[in-house]
Each structure stands twice: as structure tokens, then as C-alpha cells.
Amino acid sequence: VFRIVLRMAERFKIESPNVRYSKDLIEADYNYNTTQVYEENGVTKVKPCSTTFTFRTERKVPKLGVMLVGWGGNNGTTVTAAVLANRMGLSWMTKTGKKVANYYGSLFQSSTVCLGSGPDGDVHIPFRDLLPMVHPNDIIFDGWDISSLNLADSMKRAEVLDWQLQEQLRPYMEKMQPRPSIYIPEFIAANQEDRADHVIHGTKAEQVQKIREDIQEFKRTSGVDKVIVLWTANTERFCDVIPGVNDTADNLLKAIEVEKPLLPSAVPSVTCEKHRQNPGLYGMGGGEHSVIFHHFWLVSYRCLFLVSSLPQLELEVSPSTMFAVASILEGCAYINGSPQNTFVPGAIELAVRHSVFIGGDDFKSGQTKIKSVLVDFLVGAGLKTVSIVSYNHLGNNDGKNLSAPQQFRSKEISKSNVVDDMVQSNPILYGANEKPDHCVVIKYVPHVGDSKRAMDEYTSEIMMGGTNTIVIHNTCEVSLVISVLITSVLEFVICYVVKQLQEGV
Numbered sequence: 001v002f003r004i005v006l007r008m009a010e011r012f013k014i015e016s017p018n019v020r021y022s023k024d025l026i027e028a029d030y031n032y033n034t035t036q037v038y039e040e041n042g043v044t045k046v047k048p049c050s051t052t053f054t055f056r057t058e059r060k061v062p063k064l065g066v067m068l069v070g071w072g073g074n075n076g077t078t079v080t081a082a083v084l085a086n087r088m089g090l091s092w093m094t095k096t097g098k099k100v101a102n103y104y105g106s107l108f109q110s111s112t113v114c115l116g117s118g119p120d121g122d123v124h125i126p127f128r129d130l131l132p133m134v135h136p137n138d139i140i141f142d143g144w145d146i147s148s149l150n151l152a153d154s155m156k157r158a159e160v161l162d163w164q165l166q167e168q169l170r171p172y173m174e175k176m177q178p179r180p181s182i183y184i185p186e187f188i189a190a191n192q193e194d195r196a197d198h199v200i201h202g203t204k205a206e207q208v209q210k211i212r213e214d215i216q217e218f219k220r221t222s223g224v225d226k227v228i229v230l231w232t233a234n235t236e237r238f239c240d241v242i243p244g245v246n247d248t249a250d251n252l253l254k255a256i257e258v259e260k261p262l263l264p265s266a267v268p269s270v271t272c273e274k275h276r277q278n279p280g281l282y283g284m285g286g287g288e289h290s291v292i293f294h295h296f297w298l299v300s301y302r303c304l305f306l307v308s309s310l311p312q313l314e315l316e317v318s319p320s321t322m323f324a325v326a327s328i329l330e331g332c333a334y335i336n337g338s339p340q341n342t343f344v345p346g347a348i349e350l351a352v353r354h355s356v357f358i359g360g361d362d363f364k365s366g367q368t369k370i371k372s373v374l375v376d377f378l379v380g381a382g383l384k385t386v387s388i389v390s391y392n393h394l395g396n397n398d399g400k401n402l403s404a405p406q407q408f409r410s411k412e413i414s415k416s417n418v419v420d421d422m423v424q425s426n427p428i429l430y431g432a433n434e435k436p437d438h439c440v441v442i443k444y445v446p447h448v449g450d451s452k453r454a455m456d457e458y459t460s461e462i463m464m465g466g467t468n469t470i471v472i473h474n475t476c477e478v479s480l481v482i483s484v485l486i487t488s489v490l491e492f493v494i495c496y497v498v499k500q501l502q503e504g505v
């Protein structure tokens, strides 16, 4: 059933001096024309400039492995289930009739591009046929989660897919078990503690080493040619960028290396909430020890804090940055699907040093994607947008995690950034320090589950004192939207980025 077919999706040939075909490669030269603008003696001068790129694509599609961090979450289980259902051509009955597995919503699998004009007008082909690229049905999944549930039970917990489909997928998904993961409670909401029963213990260096071994083991046992690691775990709080800790690649590696072994959970006595919330400081384990023991360590650490920067080193390297470091050191592309600042300057420098592709932050598929398009349209049309109010409510575990202030703040920053460039581009409408009122609200309403409601109001000033108000309402199962986006992101990364980087072009 799971036979992998490596597709050679070349349905047409380009006849151009800029495109060369060899047995293994397609090479295309592309001139990227831009302009350079500079000032000379008070005059603004504009100079055309052109850069030639050579894009090289392997004609043989690699066997792709994807490791999801947060595999047991709504996105992780939904994307795995959707790929399995498509691969097996499953169908199922719902109250509105028979449904058949498909990839509607996938840029590559379900959209077309115009190849040019033929005798009978425009010729459109599926986007996926433009270049040889991995088909999502051929992706092999693996991953990590702090929750030990197998993928079938996690899919049930997610409440995204129809029950009859889940029943058909269960025999396959119950055999899939996430690997234990790195858990530092300080970074995600305290309300996630209940599911954290599947964690890697040890120092940060040992944890990063374990993730590297997991990647190596997956590569070896699955026989995949390339691995992409994708963070679709809970949104973390932002971490501080601290000189000497995470500001350069060497400092980041040192911060992971020098950390002393975490303290043992020690003498059981009373439950210590502070310990539970910060095992990075007090030691992983049951979170139970005597009050005297607790105060002893607290005082010791405070003294240490005065004489060294060790506690800061520990606290400002997040699990997602540790996954990024492990992935980069293994030469695997890393995608950050959540809004936190995983890519601190040290992580970016490390990726550049190893020529590894990293991408992020945060999946944008609905409300925020529309916002960037709509603000571009409004301001580009010369309307002065003065207020943008985005309200959401959702009831899945992502919503529960985002109901904590620090995790909400990460999302708020990533949702707000998208209008800044457009506003800065138009000094006719906006003064130097002027920008629209921009408000983002996210509420957790368990009853609606994965079916997120998003309401947006855009108010713009139009000539002669007029007001233009656009209101948008959107209801959708967010994990389905994101799962299909994940398949496109993976296809894009493997086809356009990883190959080109690894070929050194």
C-alpha cells in the first residue's frame, strides 16, 4: 500500500538558450532586474542593475522525510492523516454525502499556472508540473511530542476529521508514536503541563544531541534522501536576545554546551509549583522536594546569579531554538510554523555558516494573509487605512495555549507586523510616526473546537471626509487550512530551496 513512486513530472520542454537539460539536471539562467537608488549632490539618481541567477533542479525527485515537532497536535495529526488518506485514495460518508480525499487548498497540487499562449488561447498546467517536485503522497512522516499519545489517539483528541475517516486511518496511525521531546515549561502556557508526559531529560547539550541522534536514526531506518524539520508545536514566549548567550552562533553553541547538569528531583515531600514551572532552574523530574531543599537551591542559585550569567544562559535558549540548532547541525532545513523568535541572531548565523535553509516565522493562511493583501490593496489604492481590528475565537489546544499572556504576545507581534511595510511606503498618507490603530484579540472558546471564527474590520479615510469600512467574517477548521499549507511549504522547500543550496548554486 505504501509503495513509494518517485515521479518524473516533466510534461513539457523549454526551448530557450537560457535553459539546459542534462541527464540529471535542469539548469536555468535568470536575469533579475532591479534598480539602485542613491543621492548625489542633492539629486536622487536611479541606476538599473541586473543579477544573473542559475537555478539548478535535480530531475530525480528525492525521497523526502519530514519530522514534525508537535506531531501529536492538531496540525501534526491532520497533515499526517490527510497524506495517508490521499495516498490510499480513501473516501467516507458524511451527512452531506460521500467525500473523497483531495488536496484542495494546496498551491502546488490544486492550482494552475499559465504556460503561455497556444493556437487555441492560454495554456494552463497544474503548478506541480512546472518542475520535478515531491508529491505530498510520497512524504514519510516522523516527529516528536511532549505528549505520549499515538497518532490515532491524538487525531481523535484533535476532533478535526470525520469519524468514519478516522476509523479507516486508525490501524495505520496507531502504529505511529512521537519521540519524546524537549520540554521547558517556562516557554509555553502553564495549561499545557497535563500533556507533558513524554520528555527528554538531561542537560541542554544532551537534549540537542538526542534530537540529532533521532534525525540520524530516522534517516537510516526510513531510507529517505533528505529530511526537513518543521516546528508545529505550541507557540512559545519570545526569548530575550542577550549578548554572550544567543547573539552569535558561537555564543549560542556555548550556551547550550556550558550549562551544568540539571538538578535531580530529590527528596519527595511537598509539591512545589515554582519547581514545576521552572525545571530548567530547579531540575527536571517530579517537581516534589522538601521546602528546605527548595530554599537551599533557591538561595544557592541567587548567589550564583550574582557571580555568573549561568541562569540567564539556561533561560533564554528555547526548545524551538534547540531543535533549530540540532537540525542545522544535521544539515536539515528547518521551518518555524509558530510565531516565536526561534531564529535568534545566533541561530541565523549558524544556518548561514552551514548553508542550511531556515524559514519562518508562523503559518499565514487566513486572517493574517488576507490582512497583508488587503492593506496592500487599500494603501496601494490611495486610501488612508486608519483602524484595523482583528478578533478571533477558537477552542482547540492552540487557543488554550494562546490564552496565556506571554504566548498571546508572540502571536500578537506576528499578526501586527504585516501592515508596517505598507504604511511606511506611503508618506503622502502617513506622517513619520503615524500608523493605523491596530488591535488583535484572541479568545479561547472550547465549544467551537478547531473551527476558528475570525472577524476583521478595516476602516479607511476616503476623500472629502468620507469613511470606507470593510468587514470580513471567516469560519474554518484551521488545522485543515494549515495542514494543506504545510504540504505546499514542504514541496516548495525541497524543490526550490534545498536543492539549490545543496548544489551550491
Ligand code: NAD
Residues within 6 Å of the ligand: 069, 070, 071, 072, 073, 074, 075, 076, 144, 145, 146, 147, 181, 182, 183, 184, 188, 195, 232, 233, 234, 235, 236, 319, 337, 338, 339, 362, 363, 364, 396, 397, 398, 401, 478, 479, 481, 482
Ligand atoms: P496543538 O496545540 O494542537 O499542537 C501542538 C503540539 O505540540 C501538542 O501536541 C503539544 O503536546 C506539542 N508540544 C508542545 N511543546 C512541545 C515541544 N517542546 N516539543 C514537542 N512537542 C511539543 O496546536 P496546533 O493547532 O497544531 O498548532 C501548532 C502551532 O502552529 C501553534 O504554535 C500555532 O500557533 C501555530 N499555527 C497554527 C495555525 C492554525 O491556524 N492552525 C496558524 C498559524 C500558526
